[in-house]
Amino acid sequence: MTPQSSFMIVAAVRDGQLKDLRALLASMNNLPGHADPTNELVPFGKFDRLHFARFVIIEARTAQEIRAFGVTPRPWQPTLAFLGDIDGDMQTFFLELIERAESGLKKIFSHCEGFSEENQDLLGWMKANNINASATYVNWIGRTVRQIHEEAALHRSLSTYLQKTADDVGRENVRTLRQKLLSYVEMEKYKGRLTLTPPEPTPPEWKMRNLLHMIGIPLILLLLSPLLLVIALIFALRLRMLERSDPELFIRPSREHLAELTVQEDRDVSNQYSVFGDVKPGVVRLLTFKFVLLVTDYFARHIYNHGFLARIKTIHFARWVFMDNNHRVFFASNYDGSHESYMDDFINKVGWGLNLTFTNGVGYPTTRWIIKQGANREHAFKYTQRRHQIPTEVWYKAYPGLTAVDLARNSRIRQGVEIRQSNDAEIREWLSLI
Amino acid sequence: MKDSSDFEFDDLQGLLRFGYGKLTDTSFMLLNIVNADLAKKWLETAPISSALTQDPPPETALQIAFSVEGLRALGLEESVVEGFSDEFIVGMAGDESRSRRLGDVGSNAPQQWKWGGHAAQVPHVLLLLYATKGGIDAWQKTIEGEHFSNAFELLQELPTLYIGDIEPFGFPDSISQPTVDWMQRQSTDTHERDRYSNLLAPGEIVLGYRNEYGQYTARPLIDPRKDKLATVLPGAEEDPPLKDFGRNGTYLVLRQLSQDVPGFWQFLDQVADHIPEKREQLAAAMVGRELDGTPLVPAHIPGISRKEYENDFTYDQDPKGNYCPLGAHVRRSNPRTGDLPTSACGPLDRVIKILGFGQRPDEDLIASSRFHRLLRRGRTYGPALAPKDAIERHAPVAERGIQFICLVGNISRQFEFVQNAWTMNSKFDGVQDEKDPMLGNREPLMSGESTDHFNSPDPAGPMRTTCHLPQFVATLGGGYFFMPGLRALKYISALPANRTGSPS
Numbered sequence: 001m002t003p004q005s006s007f008m009i010v011a012a013v014r015d016g017q018l019k020d021l022r023a024l025l026a027s028m029n030n031l032p033g034h035a036d037p038t039n040e041l042v043p044f045g046k047f048d049r050l051h052f053a054r055f056v057i058i059e060a061r062t063a064q065e066i067r068a069f070g071v072t073p074r075p076w077q078p079t080l081a082f083l084g085d086i087d088g089d090m091q092t093f094f095l096e097l098i099e100r101a102e103s104g105l106k107k108i109f110s111h112c113e114g115f116s117e118e119n120q121d122l123l124g125w126m127k128a129n130n131i132n133a134s135a136t137y138v139n140w141i142g143r144t145v146r147q148i149h150e151e152a153a154l155h156r157s158l159s160t161y162l163q164k165t166a167d168d169v170g171r172e173n174v175r176t177l178r179q180k181l182l183s184y185v186e187m188e189k190y191k192g193r194l195t196l197t198p199p200e201p202t203p204p205e206w207k208m209r210n211l212l213h214m215i216g217i218p219l220i221l222l223l224l225s226p227l228l229l230v231i232a233l234i235f236a237l238r239l240r241m242l243e244r245s246d247p248e249l250f251i252r253p254s255r256e257h258l259a260e261l262t263v264q265e266d267r268d269v270s271n272q273y274s275v276f277g278d279v280k281p282g283v284v285r286l287l288t289f290k291f292v293l294l295v296t297d298y299f300a301r302h303i304y305n306h307g308f309l310a311r312i313k314t315i316h317f318a319r320w321v322f323m324d325n326n327h328r329v330f331f332a333s334n335y336d337g338s339h340e341s342y343m344d345d346f347i348n349k350v351g352w353g354l355n356l357t358f359t360n361g362v363g364y365p366t367t368r369w370i371i372k373q374g375a376n377r378e379h380a381f382k383y384t385q386r387r388h389q390i391p392t393e394v395w396y397k398a399y400p401g402l403t404a405v406d407l408a409r410n411s412r413i414r415q416g417v418e419i420r421q422s423n424d425a426e427i428r429e430w431l432s433l434i
Numbered sequence: 435m436k437d438s439s440d441f442e443f444d445d446l447q448g449l450l451r452f453g454y455g456k457l458t459d460t461s462f463m464l465l466n467i468v469n470a471d472l473a474k475k476w477l478e479t480a481p482i483s484s485a486l487t488q489d490p491p492p493e494t495a496l497q498i499a500f501s502v503e504g505l506r507a508l509g510l511e512e513s514v515v516e517g518f519s520d521e522f523i524v525g526m527a528g529d530e531s532r533s534r535r536l537g538d539v540g541s542n543a544p545q546q547w548k549w550g551g552h553a554a555q556v557p558h559v560l561l562l563l564y565a566t567k568g569g570i571d572a573w574q575k576t577i578e579g580e581h582f583s584n585a586f587e588l589l590q591e592l593p594t595l596y597i598g599d600i601e602p603f604g605f606p607d608s609i610s611q612p613t614v615d616w617m618q619r620q621s622t623d624t625h626e627r628d629r630y631s632n633l634l635a636p637g638e639i640v641l642g643y644r645n646e647y648g649q650y651t652a653r654p655l656i657d658p659r660k661d662k663l664a665t666v667l668p669g670a671e672e673d674p675p676l677k678d679f680g681r682n683g684t685y686l687v688l689r690q691l692s693q694d695v696p697g698f699w700q701f702l703d704q705v706a707d708h709i710p711e712k713r714e715q716l717a718a719a720m721v722g723r724e725l726d727g728t729p730l731v732p733a734h735i736p737g738i739s740r741k742e743y744e745n746d747f748t749y750d751q752d753p754k755g756n757y758c759p760l761g762a763h764v765r766r767s768n769p770r771t772g773d774l775p776t777s778a779c780g781p782l783d784r785v786i787k788i789l790g791f792g793q794r795p796d797e798d799l800i801a802s803s804r805f806h807r808l809l810r811r812g813r814t815y816g817p818a819l820a821p822k823d824a825i826e827r828h829a830p831v832a833e834r835g836i837q838f839i840c841l842v843g844n845i846s847r848q849f850e851f852v853q854n855a856w857t858m859n860s861k862f863d864g865v866q867d868e869k870d871p872m873l874g875n876r877e878p879l880m881s882g883e884s885t886d887h888f889n890s891p892d893p894a895g896p897m898r899t900t901c902h903l904p905q906f907v908a909t910l911g912g913g914y915f916f917m918p919g920l921r922a923l924k925y926i927s928a929l930p931a932n933r934t935g936s937p938s
Binding site for chain 1 (some may be wrong): 481524529530531647652773775795799851861881924
């Protein structure tokens with residue numbers, strides 16, 4: 001099994017370079033906000049370990065909101081971020097990046113502070129400017145881009161063949177049908193038209209770290225539990241007080257801002273989402289935020305790692321990142337369906353989880369006991385999330401046309417090819433997926 | 435407990451409560467305002483029907499709605515206009531991103547519409563006239579009265595024709611309608627009600643009341659200290675010092691959808707090898723109901739025939755679509771799902787469900803239908819054509835279709851969501867790259883993957899696929915309107931002349 005990892009290279013954009021940088025990034029697109037996979041700067045399509053990538057210029061468009069808390073906004077320089085979700089480790093992927101896109105990346109990063117196009121050690125710079133997320137979510141840990149493509153091809157091929165065969169053989173003859181399909185797959189594999197690469201062995205080092213993480217975090221929490229319980233009580237009361245006194249902001253996003261965002265959306269079955277905002281002032285808020293993300297990350301790694309995040313089955317990758325010395329937070333996700341349906345799913349299915357996290361962000365609708373209300377204040381929630389959303393300059397998805405549900409189905413189809421079903425009901429179930 | 439007579443039906447336009455089914459003659463007029471003062475004068479005395487019941491039932495009815503340009507032309511302050519939702523202000527065809535979301539691309543693109551396709555074409559006023567059979571001309575004359583012809587320019591009278599309680603393809607129409615819970619007796623709290631219910635909070639349909647989130651949808655509120663005229667308006671429930679211009683009003687979504695009736699039946703006839711039963715079976719699978727309206731899911735109560743529960747069912751017993759395909763038109767339009775995947779028994783079970791455990795991979799993709807309901811008030815147009823005549827090679831050609839109307843409190847969460855996330859979504863509930871078999875455009879995905887097919891899951895195993903579906907329904911026009919309450923109409927008609935905007 002090949003585990004996934006992510007990177008996020010950030011650097012402030014040099015004064016006066018913003019416009020040029022935007023134009024340069026736009027030259028990578030063939031649709032607003034959508035990368036041409038063969039673009040010359042970073043030919044994303046050539047990287048067979050890359051799931052998603054994006055270039056986003058992080059601007060503090062809502063920086064003034066924190067004034068409502070009596071706090072002066074901290075300065076923020078527009079910052080370029082290059083994000084990617086990949087199979088395997090970052091180090092070797094960076095080497096691949098340099099091999100295939102050195103000049104393009106240099107051209108892009110030359111708009112950033114601390115980078116000069118000549119004599120720059122690109123690898124060192126990228127590593128130095130990479131920041132880690134506090135929590136990451138991967139829809140299916142271990143599912144590689146290669147596997148996704150192979151399984152999609154398998155599904156396509158089987159689906160065409162099944163349609164031709166079902167009527168000849170008879171739909172009721174499920175065992176014969178399965179036999180035909182299996183022989184067909186063997187033949188296609190033999191002819192080189194289908195490939196089903198077996199999974200790589202899991203890197204032992206990752207396995208060990210994962211195990212330590214899985215046991216370690218609960219163990220530490222357990223050991224600290226007497227202390228934590230006391231703290232939790234104080235925190236709960238303090239948070240409740242803050243909830244009651246925090247100013248509620250109900251600011252409608254401008255239509256220009258919305259248009260800038262929507263022009264990039266609904267071009268295909270998936271969309272991207274980037275939001276950026278301030279952490280509410282005070283140590284209680286920050287610690288709560290950090291703790292909730294620690295737990296989120298734990299659950300994402302060890303429990304929600306095969307197809308669903310609580311009731312949500314439409315998120316491919318997501319991450320929560322603290323920036324600006326923990327004063328600001330950035331969230332990015334890649335999801336299926338329209339923005340409106342993503343948000344409604346959030347509110348209706350996992351409003352509690354959203355509240356738990358973002359109640360600590362400036363502008364989030366008022367919560368009660370940090371899991372109630374919040375997102376359920378529909379208008380306030382939808383306004384604030386759109387206000388804090390920032391456009392993505394360049395977005396790449398390695399498998400257009402496929403949703404996370406499609407990917408899970410394709411894997412089940414492949415499983416059915418490799419592991420024989422034991423009874424007719426199971427065969428029928430498998431056939432119904434194709 | 436409050437009585438239903440407590441509801442301010444006298445301030446609602448009647449369409450919010452009645453379908454006016456008995457008034458089979460209709461005239462839907464698209465108007466532009468050419469003289470705002472005369473238009474307001476006309477409006478002052480126009481006999482707009484309220485939602486009060488009448489005995490005997492009325493023989494005529496008149497309803498009115500305005501586009502944002504219409505409100506501006508009548509002189510509504512920009513600060514009030516800004517209280518409306520963005521969808522209403524920008525308009526159905528006013529933004530390419532919205533068109534893409536609604537599936538108005540390719541042959542459905544607004545550039546090809548007959549009306550409303552670009553900003554200058556959006557009508558100011560939509561006038562809906564209803565009368566009993568044969569009475570529409572006289573009614574039209576009566577309401578036009580003086581001022582009308584000088585006040586308005588008739589852009590178009592949308593065709594309508596009553597062909598029985600069916601839509602042009604031949605299926606019964608408007609069976610699935612929410613029942614507005616006028617007295618707000620049903621809780622909107624998901625802890626008290628996590629199953630599908632047909633009762634709907636009034637705020638989902640009428641502005642100024644609590645919606646299914648228990649919240650008030652944003653709408654124009656006016657400070658009467660700054661605007662004396664506003665004293666005629668009702669107060670805002672959640673903010674009493676302010677007057678509520680939206681209260682008892684609703685958004686009216688209108689779309690002219692042309693239906694290729696011969697195209698539909700001839701395609702099915704050919705796929706079904708000209709066997710009538712097979713043809714009707716496939717049609718029923720695509721629609722999600724039989725030709726007589728019977729739903730396809732099995733009767734859940736032994737002894738009750740399926741016919742008797744034409745609206746009293748959910749798809750809970752049919753999660754894979756073996757009886758009613760997942761992609762069938764009525765299943766997409768209202769999946770009838772509750773807030774939780776299946777009813778929770780006990781608090782622990784509830785927590786397990788909320789945390790997403792114990793589910794099949796294709797379960798719970800579509801939930802909480804209650805936030806996406808539409809109150810439909812459409813009318814058909816074009817001569818009736820029975821399926822058996824439609825399959826003839828020389829079936830009479832005519833423009834047929836539906837003037838689709840729905841009333842909603844939130845255009846984006848209701849109409850646009852249903853259109854985008856359900857109807858046009860090639861991945862709805864896990865279906866494999868197919869759009870609504872009836873309503874869908876047939877545009878391929880960005881990857882080039884085609885979407886012009888329809889899958890019927892089959893308990894025997896492999897799905898039955900119908901390929902190369904032509905497009906049966908095309909959008910010919912559309913717009914977003916606001917249908918004010920009667921007091922808001924008074925406010926509009928009293929707007930001072932010097933505030934008149936610039937009619938285009």
